[in-house]
Amino acid sequence: MASKVKLNDFNSIRVPAEDLQKQLTAIFKAVGTPADDSEIAAKVLVSASVRGVDTHGVSNVVGYSISAEDGTYTIPQKTEVISESETTALVSGGNGIGLVSAYRAMEIAIEKAKKHGLGMVSIKDGHHVGMVAYYAMMALEHDMIGMSMTTAAPAVRPALGAKKMMGTNPIGFAAPAGKERDFVLDMATSTVASGKVGLARRIGVPIPAGWAVTPEGEAITDPPEGENEMWALNPLGNTREQGSHKGYGLSVMVDILCGVLSGGGFSSQLQRGENMSWVMAIDIGKFRDIEDFKAMMDDMIQELHATPPLPGEDGVLVAGDPEADAEEDRMTNGVPVENGQYAAIKARAAEVGVQVII
Amino acid sequence: MASKVKLNDFNSIRVPAEDLQKQLTAIFKAVGTPADDSEIAAKVLVSASVRGVDTHGVSNVVGYSISAEDGTYTIPQKTEVISESETTALVSGGNGIGLVSAYRAMEIAIEKAKKHGLGMVSIKDGHHVGMVAYYAMMALEHDMIGMSMTTAAPAVRPALGAKKMMGTNPIGFAAPAGKERDFVLDMATSTVASGKVGLARRIGVPIPAGWAVTPEGEAITDPPEGENEMWALNPLGNTREQGSHKGYGLSVMVDILCGVLSGGGFSSQLQRGENMSWVMAIDIGKFRDIEDFKAMMDDMIQELHATPPLPGEDGVLVAGDPEADAEEDRMTNGVPVENGQYAAIKARAAEVGVQVII
Numbered sequence: 001m002a003s004k005v006k007l008n009d010f011n012s013i014r015v016p017a018e019d020l021q022k023q024l025t026a027i028f029k030a031v032g033t034p035a036d037d038s039e040i041a042a043k044v045l046v047s048a049s050v051r052g053v054d055t056h057g058v059s060n061v062v063g064y065s066i067s068a069e070d071g072t073y074t075i076p077q078k079t080e081v082i083s084e085s086e087t088t089a090l091v092s093g094g095n096g097i098g099l100v101s102a103y104r105a106m107e108i109a110i111e112k113a114k115k116h117g118l119g120m121v122s123i124k125d126g127h128h129v130g131m132v133a134y135y136a137m138m139a140l141e142h143d144m145i146g147m148s149m150t151t152a153a154p155a156v157r158p159a160l161g162a163k164k165m166m167g168t169n170p171i172g173f174a175a176p177a178g179k180e181r182d183f184v185l186d187m188a189t190s191t192v193a194s195g196k197v198g199l200a201r202r203i204g205v206p207i208p209a210g211w212a213v214t215p216e217g218e219a220i221t222d223p224p225e226g227e228n229e230m231w232a233l234n235p236l237g238n239t240r241e242q243g244s245h246k247g248y249g250l251s252v253m254v255d256i257l258c259g260v261l262s263g264g265g266f267s268s269q270l271q272r273g274e275n276m277s278w279v280m281a282i283d284i285g286k287f288r289d290i291e292d293f294k295a296m297m298d299d300m301i302q303e304l305h306a307t308p309p310l311p312g313e314d315g316v317l318v319a320g321d322p323e324a325d326a327e328e329d330r331m332t333n334g335v336p337v338e339n340g341q342y343a344a345i346k347a348r349a350a351e352v353g354v355q356v357i358i
Numbered sequence: 359m360a361s362k363v364k365l366n367d368f369n370s371i372r373v374p375a376e377d378l379q380k381q382l383t384a385i386f387k388a389v390g391t392p393a394d395d396s397e398i399a400a401k402v403l404v405s406a407s408v409r410g411v412d413t414h415g416v417s418n419v420v421g422y423s424i425s426a427e428d429g430t431y432t433i434p435q436k437t438e439v440i441s442e443s444e445t446t447a448l449v450s451g452g453n454g455i456g457l458v459s460a461y462r463a464m465e466i467a468i469e470k471a472k473k474h475g476l477g478m479v480s481i482k483d484g485h486h487v488g489m490v491a492y493y494a495m496m497a498l499e500h501d502m503i504g505m506s507m508t509t510a511a512p513a514v515r516p517a518l519g520a521k522k523m524m525g526t527n528p529i530g531f532a533a534p535a536g537k538e539r540d541f542v543l544d545m546a547t548s549t550v551a552s553g554k555v556g557l558a559r560r561i562g563v564p565i566p567a568g569w570a571v572t573p574e575g576e577a578i579t580d581p582p583e584g585e586n587e588m589w590a591l592n593p594l595g596n597t598r599e600q601g602s603h604k605g606y607g608l609s610v611m612v613d614i615l616c617g618v619l620s621g622g623g624f625s626s627q628l629q630r631g632e633n634m635s636w637v638m639a640i641d642i643g644k645f646r647d648i649e650d651f652k653a654m655m656d657d658m659i660q661e662l663h664a665t666p667p668l669p670g671e672d673g674v675l676v677a678g679d680p681e682a683d684a685e686e687d688r689m690t691n692g693v694p695v696e697n698g699q700y701a702a703i704k705a706r707a708a709e710v711g712v713q714v715i716i
Contacts, residue, residue, distance in 0.1 A: 083645060085641075086444070086475060087445055087474050087475040087476045087644075088476060088644045116443065117443035117446040118478055145614070157665075158662055158674045159674070159675070160667050160671040160673070160674050161662075161665035161667060161668065161674040162668045162669075163666050165661065173607075175611075185610075187607055189604075191595075210599070210600050215666070216669055217669060236595055236605070237549075237594055238600055241568065242549055242596055242600075243545075243549050243550065245677070246605075249531075249545055252541065252676070253531045253533075253541075253543055255658065256503070256533045256541065256655070257503075259658075260658065261640075261642065261645050261651065262645070263646050263650065263654065269657075282446075282478065282619075283446070284619065286441070286442075286443040286446045287448045287480055287619050287620070288619070292621065293618060293619065296618045296623075297614070299627075300610075300614075300617075300618065300624045300626075303626050304516055304519075307515075307516055307519040307521050307523050308519065308520045308573070309519060310518055311574055311575060313518040316516045316517070316519040317603070319606075319607040
């Protein structure tokens with residue numbers, strides 16, 4: 001929720017979301033992705049951009065489509081159910097586009113939840129899934145609670161540790177409200193997501209002490225360049241005193257549900273770009289009346305919004321508020337795409353031989 | 359995992375765990391709790407003491423048995439299933455002893471997971487459940503992953519907020535290992551659990567900046583006395599820059615699963631002592647071979663333990679290590695019970711007319 005990329009009229013161009021959807025779909029198709037998978041991959045990326053999560057947004061079509069073309073991703077991919085029960089599935093993402101396998105896995109989880117109350121899928125042979133909350137949010141239109149996690153190659157040190165061992169291992173959680181906006185939590189289990197450090201480097205600003213450390217545990221404020229052993233992100237909580245074992249513990253929990261339960265491997269067994277994931281759907285109606293649930297969600301959200309803010313703060317937000325604000329703006333005024341990324345998407349479209357429509 | 363109560367030969371008395379189990383069971387029975395419920399309540403409290411989680415340990419028998427006697431808790435209690443599906447249940451704890459309703463709920467979740475892969479129970483009409491990880495750990499002997507949460511009356515401010523709105527809303531998560539110790543995460547979603555502030559007050563030491571703030575957002579280092587509006591705990595992450603929205607988001611997630619899904623109410627609707635809870639069991643064998651799962655857990659735990667520590671630190675721990683260390687010591691040498699609490703338990707036993715056996 002904190003410091004997003006600040007896109008403005010000078011550094012970005014507004015593009016209607018539906019044009020981005022068409023452009024990205026065309027690019028994915030041009031590199032051999034089946035039509036339905038191309039639609040899915042585009043939809044997840046456009047959704048991230050629409051919600052202001054630009055690090056996981058449309059610009060990723062360039063890298064993903066290169067990976068599809070050069071064989072890093074297996075295309076066309078098969079989302080294969082390796083084992084399943086009424087409520088659970090172990091799925092292989094077939095080493096294809098991660099967005100597609102996580103999407104298909106959540107479809108399976110939702111189907112199982114419709115029939116049996118709960119559905120859970122752990123996904124191996126996967127790649128980057130983008131904005132992890134997307135899959136949790138898929139549950140909302142079914143009046144379900146959704147949860148999603150993904151693990152990644154090491155970037156974060158354990159509490160008391162001096163070497164990166166876990167990915168930023170984010171957690172997504174979505175629950176439907178009634179009149180209020182849905183609750184959508186999307187958080188890395190590190191102090192910050194990796195993208196924030198990269199962003200600080202690109203725009204040339206220091207990072208706050210507490211985000212990253214040297215192997216000696218000294219705070220880094222000059223944003224480090226590239227992934228190497230000379231620095232690690234801190235787990236959420238940062239220091240022993242402030243609860244670094246909690247962020248660390250959560251990240252290992254993510255590794256267990258995504259990497260160990262699927263057998264795809266935990267963070268330090270993964271190469272960069274490999275990502276194991278996990279999704280769950282909970283049918284609220286199996287517990288209580290959905291309208292009563294949503295009314296209580298509304299009450300809670302209203303009370304949280306009404307909390308007196310700290311001096312100097314505008315007000316108290318609820319998880320998903322900044323993204324919903326971005327969505328309102330961007331669906332009306334177009335999705336800002338950073339100039340360099342805009343040029344890169346157009347160049348990639350031309351390169352794979354599809355019409356440039358953005 | 360951080361700073362536990364430091365009990366030693368001067369301030370505490372070692373008592374064998376089995377004697378504590380008998381003594382506590384007798385006290386619960388003497389105030390009208392049925393024999394099986396008394397055994398359960400005692401077992402959860404003794405387990406917390408054995409594992410070094412003394413704030414949630416045996417001394418609580420005094421307060422709980424008073425609540426049972428004075429009608430705050432309804433005894434004998436009925437754990438009633440209000441609605442259920444193959445995999446889910448909404449349970450009323452019958453306003454009885456919270457430890458008993460959470461235990462019974464997890465038994466239901468495990469039964470459902472045995473049959474259908476997953477089991478989930480949300481619990482309303484509940485009271486304090488003690489060490490929340492206990493219920494997650496119940497899954498371990500069934501080769502399952504367990505998860506448990508509980509919500510409580512306000513103690514923690516939202517990110518950017520100046521008033522306590524959420525409980526410390528802890529999360530428990532347990533997954534079985536093979537040769538290594540099981541992974542057991544037990545964490546408040548605040549920077550610290552409330553008990554740590556109370557402890558600092560009792561032993562007369564300052565608390566670190568970052569644990570608690572005034573309504574003006576100023577750090578409190580003199581441990582505050584009692585629950586009032588003059589202070590609030592910080593959510594995990596502490597400041598906006600270091601990710602306070604993450605601890606806040608997790609605590610609301612706990613409120614949703616425990617309070618809203620059950621209909622029992624979210625934190626700011628609860629009175630002190632009221633606690634709604636949530637448990638889940640996942641049958642690992644439905645995903646993959648349990649021995650393969652445990653072997654990968656072992657590999658992960660070994661790699662984490664082998665992480666080079668920060669300068670000045672002894673080594674990297676894994677969630678559950680400090681508690682397992684305490685358990686090894688305390689099962690061999692007896693459970694240290696702080697002198698004042700030891701006297702109070704004996705006095706309470708005499709008061710309710712049972713033999714003092716500790």
